[in-house]
Amino acid sequence: MLLDASHSQLVLVDYQQRLMPAIFDGEAVLANAVRLGRMARLAEVPVWGTEENPSRLGENLPDVRTLCQRTLSKMHFSAMQEGLADWLRPPAKAPQGNARSLPKHLQKPKQPAEERNIIVIAGCEAHVCLLQTALELLEDEFEVYVVTDACGSRTERNRDAAFDRLAGAGAELVTTEMVGFEWVRSAEHPKFRDVLALIR
Amino acid sequence: MLLDASHSQLVLVDYQQRLMPAIFDGEAVLANAVRLGRMARLAEVPVWGTEENPSRLGENLPDVRTLCQRTLSKMHFSAMQEGLADWLRPPAKAPQGNARSLPKHLQKPKQPAEERNIIVIAGCEAHVCLLQTALELLEDEFEVYVVTDACGSRTERNRDAAFDRLAGAGAELVTTEMVGFEWVRSAEHPKFRDVLALIR
Amino acid sequence: MLLDASHSQLVLVDYQQRLMPAIFDGEAVLANAVRLGRMARLAEVPVWGTEENPSRLGENLPDVRTLCQRTLSKMHFSAMQEGLADWLRPPAKAPQGNARSLPKHLQKPKQPAEERNIIVIAGCEAHVCLLQTALELLEDEFEVYVVTDACGSRTERNRDAAFDRLAGAGAELVTTEMVGFEWVRSAEHPKFRDVLALIR
Amino acid sequence: MLLDASHSQLVLVDYQQRLMPAIFDGEAVLANAVRLGRMARLAEVPVWGTEENPSRLGENLPDVRTLCQRTLSKMHFSAMQEGLADWLRPPAKAPQGNARSLPKHLQKPKQPAEERNIIVIAGCEAHVCLLQTALELLEDEFEVYVVTDACGSRTERNRDAAFDRLAGAGAELVTTEMVGFEWVRSAEHPKFRDVLALIR
Numbered sequence: 001m002l003l004d005a006s007h008s009q010l011v012l013v014d015y016q017q018r019l020m021p022a023i024f025d026g027e028a029v030l031a032n033a034v035r036l037g038r039m040a041r042l043a044e045v046p047v048w049g050t051e052e053n054p055s056r057l058g059e060n061l062p063d064v065r066t067l068c069q070r071t072l073s074k075m076h077f078s079a080m081q082e083g084l085a086d087w088l089r090p091p092a093k094a095p096q097g098n099a100r101s102l103p104k105h106l107q108k109p110k111q112p113a114e115e116r117n118i119i120v121i122a123g124c125e126a127h128v129c130l131l132q133t134a135l136e137l138l139e140d141e142f143e144v145y146v147v148t149d150a151c152g153s154r155t156e157r158n159r160d161a162a163f164d165r166l167a168g169a170g171a172e173l174v175t176t177e178m179v180g181f182e183w184v185r186s187a188e189h190p191k192f193r194d195v196l197a198l199i200r
Numbered sequence: 201m202l203l204d205a206s207h208s209q210l211v212l213v214d215y216q217q218r219l220m221p222a223i224f225d226g227e228a229v230l231a232n233a234v235r236l237g238r239m240a241r242l243a244e245v246p247v248w249g250t251e252e253n254p255s256r257l258g259e260n261l262p263d264v265r266t267l268c269q270r271t272l273s274k275m276h277f278s279a280m281q282e283g284l285a286d287w288l289r290p291p292a293k294a295p296q297g298n299a300r301s302l303p304k305h306l307q308k309p310k311q312p313a314e315e316r317n318i319i320v321i322a323g324c325e326a327h328v329c330l331l332q333t334a335l336e337l338l339e340d341e342f343e344v345y346v347v348t349d350a351c352g353s354r355t356e357r358n359r360d361a362a363f364d365r366l367a368g369a370g371a372e373l374v375t376t377e378m379v380g381f382e383w384v385r386s387a388e389h390p391k392f393r394d395v396l397a398l399i400r
Numbered sequence: 401m402l403l404d405a406s407h408s409q410l411v412l413v414d415y416q417q418r419l420m421p422a423i424f425d426g427e428a429v430l431a432n433a434v435r436l437g438r439m440a441r442l443a444e445v446p447v448w449g450t451e452e453n454p455s456r457l458g459e460n461l462p463d464v465r466t467l468c469q470r471t472l473s474k475m476h477f478s479a480m481q482e483g484l485a486d487w488l489r490p491p492a493k494a495p496q497g498n499a500r501s502l503p504k505h506l507q508k509p510k511q512p513a514e515e516r517n518i519i520v521i522a523g524c525e526a527h528v529c530l531l532q533t534a535l536e537l538l539e540d541e542f543e544v545y546v547v548t549d550a551c552g553s554r555t556e557r558n559r560d561a562a563f564d565r566l567a568g569a570g571a572e573l574v575t576t577e578m579v580g581f582e583w584v585r586s587a588e589h590p591k592f593r594d595v596l597a598l599i600r
Numbered sequence: 601m602l603l604d605a606s607h608s609q610l611v612l613v614d615y616q617q618r619l620m621p622a623i624f625d626g627e628a629v630l631a632n633a634v635r636l637g638r639m640a641r642l643a644e645v646p647v648w649g650t651e652e653n654p655s656r657l658g659e660n661l662p663d664v665r666t667l668c669q670r671t672l673s674k675m676h677f678s679a680m681q682e683g684l685a686d687w688l689r690p691p692a693k694a695p696q697g698n699a700r701s702l703p704k705h706l707q708k709p710k711q712p713a714e715e716r717n718i719i720v721i722a723g724c725e726a727h728v729c730l731l732q733t734a735l736e737l738l739e740d741e742f743e744v745y746v747v748t749d750a751c752g753s754r755t756e757r758n759r760d761a762a763f764d765r766l767a768g769a770g771a772e773l774v775t776t777e778m779v780g781f782e783w784v785r786s787a788e789h790p791k792f793r794d795v796l797a798l799i800r
Contacts, residue, residue, distance in 0.1 A: 001735045001738070001739065001769050002678070002732055002735055002736070052387065053387045056387075075386050075387045075388045076385060076386040076387075076388075077381055077385060077386065077387075078202075078385070081385075081386070127375060127377060127378050127381075128377065128378070128381045131378065132202060132381070132382065132385075135201045135202055136202070138201070139201065148761065149757060149761075157349060157375065158375050158377055158378070161348065161349075161373060161374065161375045161378070162378075164367070164373060165372065165373060165374065165378075167764070167768065168367065168372070168373075169201050172765065172768070173761060173764060173765060173768075174761065174765065175727060175757065175758050175761045177727060177728065177758055178727050178728070178731065178758070178761070178762075178765075181677055181727075181728045181732070182732065185676060185677060185678070185681075185732075186675050186676040186677065186681070187652065187653045187656075187675045187676075187677075188675045188676075252587065253587045256587075275586050275587045275588045276585060276586040276587075276588075277581055277585060277586065277587075278402075278585070281585075281586070327575060327577060327578050327581075328577065328578070328581045331578065332402060332581070332582065332585075335401045335402055336402070338401070339401065357549060357575065358575050358577055358578070361548065361549075361573060361574065361575045361578070362578075364567070364573060365572065365573060365574065365578075368567065368572070368573075369401050452787065453787045456787075475786050475787045475788045476785060476786040476787075476788075477781055477785060477786065477787075478602075478785070481785075481786070527775060527777060527778050527781075528777065528778070528781045531778065532602060532781070532782065532785075535601045535602055536602070538601070539601065557749060557775065558775050558777055558778070561748065561749075561773060561774065561775045561778070562778075564767070564773060565772065565773060565774065565778075568767065568772070568773075569601050
């Protein structure tokens with residue numbers, strides 16, 4: 001039940017230029033998103049971004065965008081409707097060389113995709129794009145950890161209602177610090193000091 | 201787990217003239233009920249109303265009443281005791297014409313009622329008529345989504361106790377905005393701008 | 401899941417003279433206990449009381465005591481350790497008359513005790529005597545409804561921790577008004593006006 | 601579901617000299633930890649301590665340290681990674697004397713370790729070392745009771761998020777007073793007056 005860095009991926013949802021100023025407690029939300037991205041880098045966890053209708057809402061803020069290896073542009077509120085699952089579960093590579101000519105029952109099974117089934121996710125608005133993406137990740141059998149102090153909505157009530165609904169649907173609710181300390185696990189981890197510096 | 205407009209129906213419970221002035225935060229509750237009704241119309245979701253003992257408590261307020269295709273008058277606190285289920289699950293139509301004379305095993309099965317098993321519900325008082333109706337909807341195997349920011353009681357404590365109990369009984373707690381954005385799902389939905397206009 | 405008066409019993413735990421003045425929000429707690437007792441009488445629901453170590457803490461306050469058909473004196477915090485279950489599930493009556501001389505397979509089964517398996521319970525302190533009694537009622541397979549606004553502890557935090565724990569253990573959390581309106585169910589119930597008068 | 605002293609052990613996590621001053625509401629947290637330790641002594645419940653990286657964070661505060669029969673020094677945030685389970689489930693003793701020479705099917709089964717499978721746990725930070733230890737205790741099939749009013753983090757939000765996550769994972773959330781009154785169960789318990797004196 002503790003987060004394991006080697007099976008985790010981080011998804012940062014819609015920290016966009018024309019959306020963030022309207023978010024309740026938006027500065028703290030953004031600061032935690034950036035912390036999460038930096039901790040992911042330290043723990044060698046892949047980081048993905050999404051942007052809703054960027055021609056209207058602007059790109060993700062630069063501090064977030066530069067931490068993401070790729071950013072998905074979308075019109076649906078749920079990034080799962082626009083291919084996010086393909087990024088999180090890359091298809092197995094086809095067998096190469098002579099193996100292809102072997103009879104099927106002698107071929108090795110397809111190389112499984114690297115297993116990073118734990119999705120640590122945060123974003124805005126908590127009750128729209130973050131919620132819809134996270135609920136569809138759960139339906140697709142990912143293990144979903146929502147980082148509540150890096151999520152925001154325009155109103156507190158909508159934000160908190162999203163957290164309650166996500167918890168009821170099986171998501172684990174965590175905080176930025178929990179994520180950092182579970183990815184390193186020990187004061188002897190080589191990156192422990194760096195994680196600590198991000199938090200305090 | 202996301203709301204699907206094509207399987208939804210909206211039930212608006214007891215927004216009545218002589219009750220609403222006593223409801224905690226009643227104006228906001230009423231405004232959200234009206235938003236819900238208008239979003240339902242945009243998303244082609246059927247809208248039903250109920251009124252408790254209208255000769256004493258008055259009719260539903262006009263803004264709500266005009267949005268409902270029918271309004272059920274009742275004396276029981278639970279509308280399920282007075283026929284609401286028949287409105288939500290209309291009986292299958294009897295087979296017509298020659299089919300009636302066919303031997304039974306050759307007849308087509310009765311035409312199933314249109315399946316709209318998701319009931320989005322809100323109303324007053326949250327801990328009496330809304331609660332009793334919603335709990336009986338759950339017992340009757342509807343999927344029940346309670347729109348918390350469109351529900352009210354005279355006191356906050358009774359209202360919140362109703363939400364906790366409903367969640368424990370299997371209802372999903374949502375907000376008006378969640379409903380709107382799940383019924384349209386995408387910024388490219390033809391009614392997205394209209395829904396957005398209702399909310400912001 | 402709604403309360404049914406014909407299967408309910410009410411248990412009022414430790415509203416004692418030397419305890420109540422120390423209870424957080426104690427006057428409102430007591431007022432709701434009295435309301436519950438009166439509503440139980442109107443709905444023909446049996447009412448039982450308990451008192452912890454009455455030689456030190458005093459008897460239940462008179463307004464509560466007179467509503468209870470019997471009051472159990474105890475030293476254990478849980479009334480279940482001192483025979484409460486026997487009051488709630490009276491033993492079946494032995495068969496009378498000639499029946500006793502019939503061979504066993506011809507005797508009628510013992511008359512089952514009247515089935516009132518729903519225990520509506522409230523009291524003080526919420527996190528000690530109320531909690532311990534309610535948890536043991538659950539273990540004994542009663543259906544337990546805790547009336548939160550008629551329960552109190554010396555501190556809010558202990559009180560609320562009791563409610564969370566009870567909910568997690570399978571108790572239903574309700575309020576005084578919920579109980580009243582579920583016991584009558586309809587504005588046409590002959591005691592509806594009396595219940596309403598107790599509440600408003 | 602009530603705590604049973606004869607099956608309980610108490611674990612006090614990281615009440616350290618250079619950590620406690622930074623803890624939200626730290627004085628009350630510490631006072632409850634000391635109360636818990638003293639109640640454990642009265643109820644003959646074993647008490648264990650842990651310290652995270654004591655060369656940097658200092659030892660546990662003396663009031664806590666002297667109540668623990670042993671204190672585990674660790675670098676991992678979870679004490680379960682450093683042998684706590686061996687203290688909580690001591691290995692069965694090997695059979696002694698002649699028995700060893702008996703044929704196997706005549707030997708008595710190994711003496712089972714004393715069964716104290718209920719772990720009452722509290723500590724700091726609630727969302728790091730306490731959380732990680734408690735979640736791993738749950739995975740190892742201990743029954744875990746987290747004493748919330750004896751736990752702390754630097755921020756309230758992290759602390760409360762830890763409690764929610766622990767409850768979701770199957771831990772029971774309790775308070776210091778609940779523990780004391782469940783370990784003694786009755787006003788006639790020989791240590792009841794002593795427990796009462798610790799609380800009031």
